[in-house]
Amino acid sequence: MVIDCAEPKRMVAFWCEALGYLPEPPPDGHTSWRNYWTALGVPEEELPAGAGEVPESIVDPAGQGPRVWFQRVPEPKVVKNRLHLDLKVSGGRAVPLPVRVQRVNAKAARLTSAGATVLRTLGGPDLDHYAIVLLDPEGNEFCVA
Secondary structure (H helix, E strand, C coil), rough: EEEEECHHHHHHHHHHHHHHCEEEECCCCCCCCCHHHHCCCCCHHHHCCCCCCCCCCCCCCCCCCEEEEEEEECCCCCCCCCCCCEEECCCCCCHHHHHHHHHHHHHHHHHHHCCCEEEEECCCEEEECCEEEEEEECCCCEEEE
16 A cells, blocks of 8 residues: 655554554665665666665554555645544444543544644534544545544
8 A cells, every 4th residue: 555645654654553564674784765775776866865764664563464555755645545444443333332432532632642633523412323423634534433
């Protein structure tokens, strides 16, 4: 999975917190991704300034989830996402609604401390559903449910 962004380092830190992932280390024997790419023969002058000096991708420590690469792009985000992630933290409908609300609120609080912004809350007294829509540090929408 690839996410376009302006600041890969910031996005790596945020999404590691959100997903419980780790920064992807460079392949064995290489001190950085930049070192790896140049060892493969990519000319140094073709690499953008700063590229590969800090991790730009994250991986699931359990090896089950997808690798996510944060690709630096020059243009800013200008429209709403057509795709977003749902972080399932509530335990599902088998869990009482008050417990689900508490779990969702706790995760959303951790993520706002890490740089997310709350956009809106989904749910209500007559619904058996509760979620919070947030924006990551670069304005990409995602849900905590």
